[in-house]
Amino acid sequence: MLLEVKNLKSYFFLDEGVLKAVDDLSFSIADQETVALVGESGCGKTIVALSLLNLMPSPGRIVDGQMFFDGTDLRTMDTEQIRRIRGRHIGLVFQEPGVALNPVYTVGQQIADVLRLHRALTRQEAKVAAIQLLGNVGIGNPEQRFNAYPFELSGGMQQRVLIATAIAGRPKLLIADEPTTALDATVQAEILDLLRYLKAEYRMAMLLITHDIGVVAEMADRVMVMYTGKIVEVADTDTLLRDPRHPYTQGLLRSALQLGTGKGELLQGIPGTVPDFMELPQGCTFHPRCTIAGQECMHAFPPIEEFASGRECACYKVT
Amino acid sequence: MARSVFKRGLSSWLAIIPGLGHLALGERIKGAHLLAYTVAIVLLVIWRMDRVMHTFSSRAIDEWVAVLFLMGSLLVAAEYSRRDVKRLLARGDTPVTSNGPWQIAARRFRVNKLAVGSVYIILLLYILAILAPLVAPQNPSMMDNILETRYLPPSFSHLFGTDEFGRDLFSRALYGARVSLSIGLLAMLLSKTIGTIYGAIAAYFGGIVDSVLMRLVDVVIAFPIFYLMLLLVGIFEANILLLVLILGLTSWPGTARYIRGEILSLKEQEFAESARAIGLPPHLIIFRHLIPSALSPVLVSAALSVAGMIGAEAGLSFLGLGIRPPVPSWGNMVSGGQDALLVAWWVAFFPGALLTLTLVSFSLLADGLRDALDPKALMRKLV
Numbered sequence: 001m002l003l004e005v006k007n008l009k010s011y012f013f014l015d016e017g018v019l020k021a022v023d024d025l026s027f028s029i030a031d032q033e034t035v036a037l038v039g040e041s042g043c044g045k046t047i048v049a050l051s052l053l054n055l056m057p058s059p060g061r062i063v064d065g066q067m068f069f070d071g072t073d074l075r076t077m078d079t080e081q082i083r084r085i086r087g088r089h090i091g092l093v094f095q096e097p098g099v100a101l102n103p104v105y106t107v108g109q110q111i112a113d114v115l116r117l118h119r120a121l122t123r124q125e126a127k128v129a130a131i132q133l134l135g136n137v138g139i140g141n142p143e144q145r146f147n148a149y150p151f152e153l154s155g156g157m158q159q160r161v162l163i164a165t166a167i168a169g170r171p172k173l174l175i176a177d178e179p180t181t182a183l184d185a186t187v188q189a190e191i192l193d194l195l196r197y198l199k200a201e202y203r204m205a206m207l208l209i210t211h212d213i214g215v216v217a218e219m220a221d222r223v224m225v226m227y228t229g230k231i232v233e234v235a236d237t238d239t240l241l242r243d244p245r246h247p248y249t250q251g252l253l254r255s256a257l258q259l260g261t262g263k264g265e266l267l268q269g270i271p272g273t274v275p276d277f278m279e280l281p282q283g284c285t286f287h288p289r290c291t292i293a294g295q296e297c298m299h300a301f302p303p304i305e306e307f308a309s310g311r312e313c314a315c316y317k318v319t
Numbered sequence: 320m321a322r323s324v325f326k327r328g329l330s331s332w333l334a335i336i337p338g339l340g341h342l343a344l345g346e347r348i349k350g351a352h353l354l355a356y357t358v359a360i361v362l363l364v365i366w367r368m369d370r371v372m373h374t375f376s377s378r379a380i381d382e383w384v385a386v387l388f389l390m391g392s393l394l395v396a397a398e399y400s401r402r403d404v405k406r407l408l409a410r411g412d413t414p415v416t417s418n419g420p421w422q423i424a425a426r427r428f429r430v431n432k433l434a435v436g437s438v439y440i441i442l443l444l445y446i447l448a449i450l451a452p453l454v455a456p457q458n459p460s461m462m463d464n465i466l467e468t469r470y471l472p473p474s475f476s477h478l479f480g481t482d483e484f485g486r487d488l489f490s491r492a493l494y495g496a497r498v499s500l501s502i503g504l505l506a507m508l509l510s511k512t513i514g515t516i517y518g519a520i521a522a523y524f525g526g527i528v529d530s531v532l533m534r535l536v537d538v539v540i541a542f543p544i545f546y547l548m549l550l551l552v553g554i555f556e557a558n559i560l561l562l563v564l565i566l567g568l569t570s571w572p573g574t575a576r577y578i579r580g581e582i583l584s585l586k587e588q589e590f591a592e593s594a595r596a597i598g599l600p601p602h603l604i605i606f607r608h609l610i611p612s613a614l615s616p617v618l619v620s621a622a623l624s625v626a627g628m629i630g631a632e633a634g635l636s637f638l639g640l641g642i643r644p645p646v647p648s649w650g651n652m653v654s655g656g657q658d659a660l661l662v663a664w665w666v667a668f669f670p671g672a673l674l675t676l677t678l679v680s681f682s683l684l685a686d687g688l689r690d691a692l693d694p695k696a697l698m699r700k701l702v
Contacts, residue, residue, distance in 0.1 A: 055595055057587075058525075087598030100593040104420050104611050113607070114597050149418055165597060 001068070002205050003029040003052075003173060008065035010044075010051045019277045021047040021060065023229040026304075029173065034199065034206040036220035036237070038213070038252070040274055044229040045209045049175045052207075053090060054082045070172070088118045091166035091204075095178040097158035101150040107161045108134070108146030111168055118169035130168075136201075137164045138194055156187035160194065167198055174199070175207045180215065192218060213256040217241055225249045228275065228285040231304060234312040245311070245318045247290045284316070292317050337396040340404035353400055360393055367453045374452075381497075382452045389450065424615075427691040434687020437680035444677060445504075448496035455490035460645045462486055470663040480665040482655060491647040492670055498648035499674070502562050503629035509567030510628075511621050514574025515614070519605050521575070522582035533579065536572045544569045552640045562641060566628050574617060581613035615692035622685035626678045633674055649674045 010022040021044045029035050037045050050056050052067060052074065067074040069089065074082060086092075094100040102110060111133055112126040121129060127146070134142035137160040150158055159179065166174060176195060180188040192215065199206050208219055216223055216237060223240045225233040225248065233246040244250045251270035272289035275281055284301055287293040296316045304314040333339035338354030341347075364371055371389075374382040429435060447454055456478075462468075468485030471477050479488035521532040548565050555561055585591060586609060594608045629649075635641030636650025644651055649670040656667025 053596055055592065083598050083600060085598070086596055092593070092596040094589060094593055094596075096589060099589040102590040102594070102608055102612075105607075106419070113599070113603075117598060117603075149420075152418060162593070165593075169598070 001028045002031045002033075002070060003207075004066075004068040005052075006066045006068075008048070008051060008067065009063040010047050010056060010060060011063050012060040014059065014278075016278055020229050020280075021277065022051060025065070025229070025231055027224055027231060027234070029205050029207060031172075032199070032203055032205050034208060034219055034221050036208045036210060036216040036223045037226055038210060038216055038223055039226035040211060042274060042277075043226050045211075045226055046177055047229075048226075049092065049177050049207070049209055052175065053086050053092060054079075055086075087114055087166070087171065088169040089171050089173065091169065091171035091174045093159075093163050093166045093174065093176045093179050096182050097155060097162040098150070098182070100162055101158060101165075103150055106147050106149055107153065108148075111161070111164050114165050114168040130164075133164045133168060134161070137161070137167075137198070138190070154187075155183055156190060159183060159187075159191055163191075163194065163198070167202060167204070170202060172204060173207065174204045175209070177209045178211070179208075180212070181210075188215075195219070213241075213253065225252065228277065228280060230285070230301065230314065231312075232286070232314045234304075236310060239311065245307075245313045246315050247292055247317070248286050251289075284314075335397070335401075337393075337400035340400060341407075344404065344407055346407065349403070353396055357393065357396055360389060363450070363453060364389065370453050379452070385450050385452045389453070424691045428687055431687040431690060433683050434691075437683040437687070440676065440680045441684065444496055444673075444680075445500055447493055448500050451490075451493040451497055455487075455493045457487040457490045459486060459491040459494040459647055470659065470666075472663070473665055479669040480663065482652075482663075482666050483659060488652075488666065488669055491652060492649070492673055495647035495649045495652055495670060496673065498559060498642050498646065499629050499632055499650070500677070502559055502566065502632045503625040503677075505563045506566035506570070506628040506632075507621055507624045509563060510570040510624065511574055511617060513567070514571035515578050515610060515617060517571065518575035518578030518580075519582050519610055519613075522579040523586055523601065523605050523609065525583075529579075533576075536575055539569070540572045542569075548635065549640060552635065557635070557641050557643065559642070562632055562635070566631055570624070570628075574620070577620075578610075578613055578617065581616075582609050585609050585612055615688075618692060619685050619689045622681050622688055626681035626685075629674070629677060629681075 005028065006026050008022055008025040009020070012019040012021055023044075025048065027035070037048060039045050047056070047060070051062050052069075054062070054074065054077075056062060062075065065075065069085065074085065077085070101107065105113075108127065108130050111130040112123075115121050115126040115129050115133075116123070119126075119129075131142045131146050134145055139145050139157060139160055145153070145157075150161070153161065159182075163179070174195075179195065180191050183191060195206070195208075196219065198204070206219075208215070210216060220237045223233075223235060223237050224231050225240075225246065227248050233240070233244070233249045235245075240249065241253065244253050248270070251268075254268045255270060257267060270289055271291075275285060275288070281288050283298040284290070284293070287297040290297065294317070302314045302316045304312050306312050307318060329343055333343050336354070337357045338350045338352070341350030341353060344350075370382075371386055374386045377383075456476075462484040465485045468481050469483050471481040471485075473480040477487050477489065479492055482488055482491070517532065517536075521529045547569065551561065551565055582605075591604065591608060594604045599608070632641055632648065633650030633653070636643075636648045637654040639651070639654065641650055642648040644655065652670035653667045653674070656663070656665075656670070659666050
């Protein structure tokens, strides 16, 4: 296993109380595997990514858990060691390329910076490598684009540049946090193609964070569904799409537009809204919105259990 | 085509003399500046050949500085000119305009003629100050025939007249410029450097580091600086270094507070977070990503600060607490002339006028910088 996360707990300590953004999360990613982390906005997906790189914004911090990357626990590393992991072993692609690039440097400089940092290249070598990398992420005229400032590029090109900075250190794991959310549909498809190509080319594993079932279907080997800071279902992409078990996953899939949805047919949403993290329901946090909830769901959150090979689900009603 | 080949050969040959290569390539403004500077320096060398030669057998540091500056600047101009012509030739006929933040600011700055004019005045004053030993008509402390030469009004032989000891005021004003201008510049650099780094470190690391560092700032701000200055110049003989240290080390807290505020907000922005995610070490994040984005208002206040420092030095010297005669500074020259104001107005007038000119120039420069660096300013008449 390339990455093995056990019982990760990342909490925010607010004046009003403790917000459990990621609560007792365990998962693993194999070498060169693409795993999708799916859930509604605000369910704690991004906090998982930030926790992995120890970039939790204050007043949040990791409270407990282990994160083994290549056999070593990231949580036992000091700030200097974890800094060497960032960008070099784990790359991170942000959601909004427009603000994740520094506006006062050319895109070439920003890529060259990473190259010089992680691969100990000279200024000249870094420039050559950066131009090559720009070409690799599908930017035409890389020699000229090297000197372009971020605002001179379109959103799709900015995202390509951001991806180039994330893979410049040749990481083994690429975390893509909603990489296509800020882009329009055609550009989305191009960026997904690019990510797939780079993943194969650089032999990377990928943690893809998204709320878009379409993206999941296209990219992921395995899917983890997240609700209020916990993983509620894990399965192969095909299995999960064909046969979702957890009532939340079923609701999620029903609410997505599918080929064959007839004209005039309404999409079914999940009743209710995502609960406030500060006032989570007792027991299974999904039970107030669940159609099949029973008495047992009111008292304790169901443990996540493997009910078939490679399939895990956290629900009392699924066996 | 034939003409172009001819032009290429010609301009690379002409580039040996700074400016000519640019002129041949049609870069008129750059060429004219390089050429004018070169010609002026060469003429100065020819005019003051005896002094230049004398320098080589002299031990006076200021003369060496002047001669080295002279030669160094010529070499720099020649080398820059050679490289730039090479670059222009390699580039071909398509002009490339860069859209970097500094290039945009430079374009906006050039629109403001007053600010551009003040840059010329400031540069001229600084160059004259460095070259004072070569340019000054007389030794600034020379007094002979006091009875015949004291209080001579301005004339061709004494452009600014003479003072009560018969010293040439033009020469004294040039030497005084060195004191005033260098104190202003160095004290500003010291103060802004300390303030910027200090504020950035406090903001970036935050928490307890921030609290401790900023309480120290409160202490420095609360300290009665003026009395400290009086005390220090009372104990030690005031010299340029001491004044730079006093002025620089007491004026940085404002900058530190400002930079801290800016960086507190900048470091939460996503480009700072992505710099962390890439694995950049803290010093690179601070110096390459955070400080440059917070710097433009500091540049504006730096220009004003030079004026403030020069004014402070002049004030101290006027009160007799700064640089003491016979070493001239604009402040003590004004002070020396105040008794004779009714008999010989020129003694106080010229240093006072130079002081005013300098302060106004820096203020106009600051104005121009503010307009050019403010991204929200109206894009009027640009590019």
